[in-house]
Each structure stands twice: as C-alpha cells, then as structure tokens.
Amino acid sequence: MNNITLKQLAHQLGLSVSTVSRALTDSYEINIETKKRVQKLAKELNYQPNPFASFLRKHKSKTIALIIPEISNNFFSLVIKGVESICQEKDYYVLIYESHENFAKEVRITNHLIGGRVDGVLISVSAETQQTDHLKTLIERKINLVMFDRVIEDMNVVKVASNDFESSLEATEHLIKRGCKKILFLKAGENLSTMQNRLKGYQAALKKYNIDFNDSLVRTFNPSEELNLNELEDIIQNIKPDAIFCTVENLAIACYDVCQKVNIKIPDEIKIITFSNLKVARHLNPSLSTISQPAFEIGQTIANLLIDQIEEKETEQMKDITISSTLIKRDSTK
Amino acid sequence: MNNITLKQLAHQLGLSVSTVSRALTDSYEINIETKKRVQKLAKELNYQPNPFASFLRKHKSKTIALIIPEISNNFFSLVIKGVESICQEKDYYVLIYESHENFAKEVRITNHLIGGRVDGVLISVSAETQQTDHLKTLIERKINLVMFDRVIEDMNVVKVASNDFESSLEATEHLIKRGCKKILFLKAGENLSTMQNRLKGYQAALKKYNIDFNDSLVRTFNPSEELNLNELEDIIQNIKPDAIFCTVENLAIACYDVCQKVNIKIPDEIKIITFSNLKVARHLNPSLSTISQPAFEIGQTIANLLIDQIEEKETEQMKDITISSTLIKRDSTK
C-alpha cells in the first residue's frame, strides 16, 4: 500500500500534521482558509485516512460483526441486506461470519472478536448453542451485543425476535380449520428458542381445538447435518399425517421432494405449511403457504439498536423486541 | 474494550514486551521454557492481540473486500459462501459490500477501500459500470484485484467468469430443438460482459440453425430499477414469442408472473429458460429449466486466487479463467 499520509500532506502544505488532521475532520478551531487549502489538496491526491491508525488511537473500529448460521438462506440473506443498508448509511463496516450451525465454530468466531476487532456483535446462534459463556465474554470485554431471531432467554441483552408463538398458533389453526387433525411438526434443532416457541404455538392451537397432543408427531432434524431424505420419507410413510408444519424452508422443500417421489398429492392428501422467506413460494407446484418473517426489517432494527448502543445513544432500549410475521395462505394448504 | 495487552502480559511475567511478542508468534529464538510460560498465561487470560496495532505495523490487514451488486440473490449468496469457506480456513476477514447495481455507489466503495482497509478486492461490477478508473486506482495503490462473473475485458487483472457464450448457445439450441423459432431474449443491463456473451451465444445458435436474428426480440431491463411487470406483459403480448430466454432469475420469475396473469401456458404456448441458481427450480409450476453457474466453486476460486496474490505466491496466474455452467432441462422447456 503506497498511501498518502497526513505527514505527506502536511509537508506539501507546510503545515503540521495535527493541523491537517483537524482541518480534515472539519474542526471549528481551524482557519477557514487553511481548511480549504488542506481539503483541496486532500481531494486532489485522493487522500484516504488509514483506518487502522485511527482505530488504534480511538479504540473504535466502526465495524460490527454479524454472526449467522448460514448465508445462503433467504431469511438470513435478507437480514444481511437490512443490516448493510443501515451500516452503509451510518458509515459502519460489517464483517459477516457463518457458524454453519456449529457451536465450536461459533466460539472460535466470538473469541476472535474479543481482540477489539469490532465494536459490536449481532448474533443468531447456531442450532447447537446451549452455553452462553462465549457471549458473556464478549460483554465482559465491553463489546456490545444484540441477539436476533434465535435468542437465548437468560442473556441480559437486547433481543429481537419474531412472534413465533402467535404465528405458529395461527398457522396451525389454519391447518385445523382446513380439516387437518394429524399434523406432523418438523423441528430444526433441539434447543433453539424459535423452535420452542413455534412448538408451543402449535400445541396451543391443538389445545384450543381439543386435539390431543401427540409426542410422536414432533420430529427433529439436525440442521448442521445434510438433511436425510430417506428418514423423512420413512416418517411420512409411517405416520401418514394429513398435514406437515415445517419450521424451516429446507424441510418444506424436502417434503415436496418426498411427496413427489412417493406420489402423495399436495394438498389433497397432505397439506404443507412452513416458515419461509422464499420469493417464489407463489410459483411452486402447488404454491406454498408460508409464514414470512420481515427479515429485512429485522436486519435494519438490529443494526440500528446495536449502533445506538455503540454510540451510547441508549434511549432506554427495550430488552425484548418482537416483530410480527405474516401468514400467507396458498394452495399447499387448500 | 478492556483488553489484555502484550504489556500487561509482559509485566505479569517479568519479561519484556518484545520477548512476549516473539514467544506468541512462536519465534525460534526464544527459550522453549519461557515460550511455554508465556503461552500458558496468554491462554489463561484469553489474550487476543489487537489486530489494528499489528495491521498498522505490518501494513497487512488480512482482510479482503467482496463487492457484489446484490446480496439476496442465489448466485451471489453462494459466491459469498464459497469465499467465506476459503477465508475462514486461511484466516482472512471478509467485508461484504453491495453496489446495488449503482455505479456511483461502487466508486464510493472502492474509494473507501484505498485507505488500506483491505489487502485485496473481489468484484463483480454493477450493471451501470462502464468506466474503470476506480478499479485502476485500486491497483495503483497496490491493492490486489480479482474480477468475477461480470468482468471488464480491458482490465489487466485475473478474471474468473462462466462459459456464458457456450452455455447460452447450448440453451438456445435446446429451445430450437424443441421447435422454438421466435425466442425473446431478456437482458439485464446494457453493458455487462456476461450479458454480451450470453447474447452472442444466443445469436450463434440462431445462425447455426439458419434463423434470422431479429433485433426487436432482444429487450433490456435495468436491474437497478424495480422490474416493471406491465412493460414485460406488453412485450410478451405484442411479440407473442414461442420462448423466452432469461439472462437472470428475476426475469424468469417475472415471466412466470405475467404468464400466470394473462393465462399463457408454460411450456405449451411459451417455453422459458433462465440462468439461475434457484434451489427450488425443480418444484416450480412448471419446473424451471435452468443454466446453473457453479457459484460456490467460483467463490472458492476467486478467494484462493486473491489470497495467493496477496501472499505473493504468484505461480504465474492465468489471467482468464472460465468455469463451466450446467444446463438442466426441466418442464418449462418441454
């Protein structure tokens, strides 16, 4: 890197480094004429300050980390987009990390970050995450933390989640109203808060309609492993449910695969509904009923909250924020 | 940030800062015993070096930028995944920037980067980009550059692209063999290299089968704007093509929307094929024929190339690398 430095500018202008620095940060205590001279030359030479020098000095990196389980996922990629939009506006950098649903990787990432690499962290934990020591370490090191979507209750930080209980209840109710009684519930991961809440919503709906809850209708797939289609096929063939409630998009797509393979007609023989942000859900065969989380808004919200924390504009932030999802009924539950 | 510093470690151990530093970088000139002592304490206190201090010192940030037009796009999000996988392995940071298909934004981003923020840049240019001054500035400042997918011919850098000409020819040929003669070609953006090559492939296929090329069958949509469905509907209604070749996924989905709305049957009345990395293409109604780029591999390739450049392992890199796409024939072209 052959960059122009403050020193070089100062030399060319016959000024001191500090004057140049102040002129460029538009300090009010600098003569307007010198300010102009400095800014003119800086522009001419396309001066760009070395960010590391100033980060080192100020202990602020204007960088945040976004830790997500998976990038190529419609929900999370929209979250990224939302986060980006705010950070670009507020002049923050975003480092994106994938935990690949792996706890060890998540710990490695957060450990990496405590060196002061970032001013704050946005995280949606991996499916394996149960302990929170690594997150607490971040806080001890005074790194701001905001959790989203997959949050952990006992963490005393700002948490942004969806109204999973309510939307799950609504979706299950929708299935029940369409005549379904034997609804297979497919979970992704054992311990995630989102999954727990979605399951509770499902159970509440059953209760409301006096349908007994049946343990064996709840099945879990481990999102850190390749999805096993044969296993899913066995489950569907054995249980013969009249509907499947999928907690994540991948599971719904897998169900479509299985139904196509073993020739089960959706929605006549089986109805399918899923949490998903798939844009083409309306064009699937049959079009897929979804519960859509407002991913972009979630991204914007968490970025704003985190930056406010970093800049200590703490206007008494609420600790638990809920953003509502939308149920879209399509042909797969007709 | 209350971080443990080298100085604190040195103090606790009764050693000098430089010895500690050397012990931690595993320098051979340090007594094995002291090395162990130092490393033990560092681990106990969970010491993490301040990256900015070392970046400043070494003029290497171990950070690269990935500039793409759009994040929530199946192709680019898979590229990100590929880049991430290599960078995680080689211990590099990735900063992701979206140009939103906007030239001015792209220039702002690259300008931001010449401060030494990153050691290298991976870029797929915006649809508006025609000039290359901003990219040349990067090179002047000794920042390594690798272009991918949407490359610019006259740049003397490593470029990784798909075999757009060949796959486009193949796809068009496929349509022709299925009896199509009036194939609407939908471009995204006026000047992109990828679009030009795809168009040439289309034209070559027509020529091969002695079909006259008709200018008015080539239409362009501006990807930086919201796609105008009414305009697309008018085009389809007026031209009445027997097939549509879409250069990007969004256009294909829009075509599905229009066909559904005005009740044109795919594939009986019109066939549709598109470049796309949509995972659920096989479940669309009808299932969508696609040309799939190996996005993950492209991501891995460009990350490896860039890091090799940065670390000056320049084993005479080829300047132009082509990675083949795959044509998958499905019902939309039956």
Next chain:
DNA sequence: GTGAAAGCGCTAACAA
C-alpha cells in the same frame, strides 16, 4: 535468548 527503542499513521491534550 532477551531487552530497549523506534515507528506504523493517526488523534488529542497541552503549549504557544
């Protein structure tokens, strides 16, 4: 094998 000291480029307290 270890320590002292300089310096990466910047900011900010203090001086003038």
Next chain:
DNA sequence: TTGTTAGCGCTTTCAC
C-alpha cells in the same frame, strides 16, 4: 489558530 508531543498496541531492528 497552529504546532509540539505523547501514545494507542504491536513488530522488528539492533544491541547486549
């Protein structure tokens, strides 16, 4: 209004 100086935390040359 401008300049001098110290120092952020680290690496590295030179000295011992």
